[in-house]
Amino acid sequence: MRNNPTIDLNFTINSGQVFLWNKIEDRWFGVNGDELLVITEPFQIYSSSKSARLFFRQDDNLNKILSDISRDSLVGATVKQFPGLRVIRQDPFQCYISFICSSNSSIQNIKNMLIRLCQKFGNKVEFENQQFSTFPSAERLANATTRDLLSCGLGFRAKYVRDAVKAVNSGKIEFESLRKTDYKSALETLKTVRGIGNKIADCILLFSLDKLESFPIDRWTQRILQKYYPNIFDIMHGKSLTEKKHNSLHEKIVEHFGPYAGYSQQFLFKMERDLNKKNWL
DNA sequence: TCATCACCTGGAGA
DNA sequence: ATCTCCAGGTGAT
Numbered sequence: 001m002r003n004n005p006t007i008d009l010n011f012t013i014n015s016g017q018v019f020l021w022n023k024i025e026d027r028w029f030g031v032n033g034d035e036l037l038v039i040t041e042p043f044q045i046y047s048s049s050k051s052a053r054l055f056f057r058q059d060d061n062l063n064k065i066l067s068d069i070s071r072d073s074l075v076g077a078t079v080k081q082f083p084g085l086r087v088i089r090q091d092p093f094q095c096y097i098s099f100i101c102s103s104n105s106s107i108q109n110i111k112n113m114l115i116r117l118c119q120k121f122g123n124k125v126e127f128e129n130q131q132f133s134t135f136p137s138a139e140r141l142a143n144a145t146t147r148d149l150l151s152c153g154l155g156f157r158a159k160y161v162r163d164a165v166k167a168v169n170s171g172k173i174e175f176e177s178l179r180k181t182d183y184k185s186a187l188e189t190l191k192t193v194r195g196i197g198n199k200i201a202d203c204i205l206l207f208s209l210d211k212l213e214s215f216p217i218d219r220w221t222q223r224i225l226q227k228y229y230p231n232i233f234d235i236m237h238g239k240s241l242t243e244k245k246h247n248s249l250h251e252k253i254v255e256h257f258g259p260y261a262g263y264s265q266q267f268l269f270k271m272e273r274d275l276n277k278k279n280w281l
Numbered sequence: 282t283c284a285t286c287a288c289c290t291g292g293a294g295a
Numbered sequence: 296a297t298c299t300c301c302a303g304g305t306g307a308t
Contacts, residue, residue, distance in 0.1 A: 016303065099303090106302040109291060155289025160305085197305050218303040240284060269303085278303095286308085295299080 007043055007056050008084025014280035015270045017088045017207050019098055019111045020118070020135070021281055029127075031118060033091030034134045036125050048125050048134075056086045065212075069264045072257060074228055078267035087266050088207055092175035093168065094135040095208035096190075099200045100160050107280060109153070116152035117141075138168040160195025167193050175209065183211045198246050206262040215253045215261045217241065224268050225249075232256060 009028050013021045020031040028039040035049040045055070070076035101113045114135075121136035121144060142165055149158035167173040173193065178186040186209065190201040199218050206214035215221070222241070225233040233256075235241065235249050257264040273280075 102302095103304045104288075104302065105290080105304090106292070109289095109302075112291080150289085153290060156287090156305095157289075195305070199304060203303085216303080220303060238284070242283060244282080273303090284308105286306105288305095290302105292302095293300090295297105 006084045007086055008082070009039060009041075009043075011082045011085040011270065012056070012088065015085060015266060016107070016273065016280070017266070018090060019107070019114050019281065020094075029132065031094070031122075031132070031135050033094050034123060034137065035091075036127060036132050036134060038127060048127065053089055055089055057089050060087075065260045065263055068258050069260050069267075072264065075257070075264045075267055078271045082267060082270055085267060085270060087212070087263055089210065090208050091135065092179075092204070092208040093138055096164060096168075096173075096175075096204050097135075097141075097161060099203045099207075100164055100193075100195045101154060101157050102203075103157060103160075103195065103200065105157075107278075111281065113153050113157075117149075120144075120148065120152060138165050141165045142169050157195065160193075163194045164196070178205075179209045183213050186211060187214075198241075198243075206265075212260045212262045213254050215250060215257070215265045217246065217249065220269055220272055221265060224272050228268075229256075 013023075013028060013030070018030065022029050026041055028037075030037045030039070032055060035047050037048075037055065038046040040046075066079050070079055097117070098110070098114055102110045105113075115133075118133040118135055121140050122133040123136075125132050125134055141161075144162070144165070146158050146162060149161055154161060164173075168175075173189065178189060181189075183205065186205055187198070187201050190196050190204055191198070196204075199216050202214040202216035205211035206216060217225075222235070225235065233249060233252055235245060241249070254261050
């Protein structure tokens with residue numbers, strides 16, 4: 001914990017990065033891959049496994065990042081509005097499957113799908129006599145049939161998840177090598193998996209693979225860019241965001257928000273969702 | 282190359 | 296109650 005240890009769980013968990021978290025009484029319980037995380041106030045983190053990476057990116061130089069992204073005045077205001085909001089570094093496989101499941105769905109539905117996947121295929125861990133199910137590994141999900149996945153409520157995403165699991169088990173997708181490679185090629189590699197387009201790839205890269213220049217562009221961020229930055233990001237000539245437009249838009253985004261654009265996105269996204277009184281978990 | 286459209290499912294609002 | 300609409304997108308025409 002290098003600087004600014006303040007982490008606001010309520011802001012961070014309720015900012016659309018994770019789906020398998022619950023507040024029970026005064027503690028937060030969350031699933032991260034095969035580990036169960038329990039967080040108490042004042043901030044203390046318990047992990048059921050020893051190998052926990054720094055889940056809240058405590059190794060980031062937060063002062064530097066926040067000061068850098070605050071060059072944009074709106075982002076600067078949101079940094080003050082949501083002190084302690086963090087970008088999370090979550091388990092890559094869980095992140096990958098979670099966001100594939102997020103396609104054209106709602107937070108509540110996504111959460112339901114993932115809970116069922118955990119219950120059906122995950123390991124059981126016990127904490128204070130309570131049972132929790134962790135997120136299944138790729139090896140474990142290799143045995144899942146399309147029928148199994150449909151029974152978890154995945155719908156048309158079932159075939160995407162099957163392909164995605166195969167891609168990992170065959171070595172076509174290797175998270176640790178993606179983590180080491182540059183943003184652009186990692187993005188292209190992820191997009192070779194059916195069911196992963198720009199938005200989902202960016203979420204995986206930002207929330208699990210340390211690509212802080214990722215800036216997931218969905219209906220919300222599009223709305224934000226149009227609403228608050230109409231003359232900087234003149235994206236919408238036509239209706240749909242084509243590949244070409246997406247590329248040039250992302251370039252402009254990094255040019256404007258800087259190398260930590262992903263953090264900017266997280267603050268702006270949180271702001272706009274709250275403004276529209278959208279529910280989280 | 283670009284714009285439309287269907288897609289599983291379930292929760293919310295009419 | 297029953298229905299319609301739509302949700303943090305993507306792939307196929």
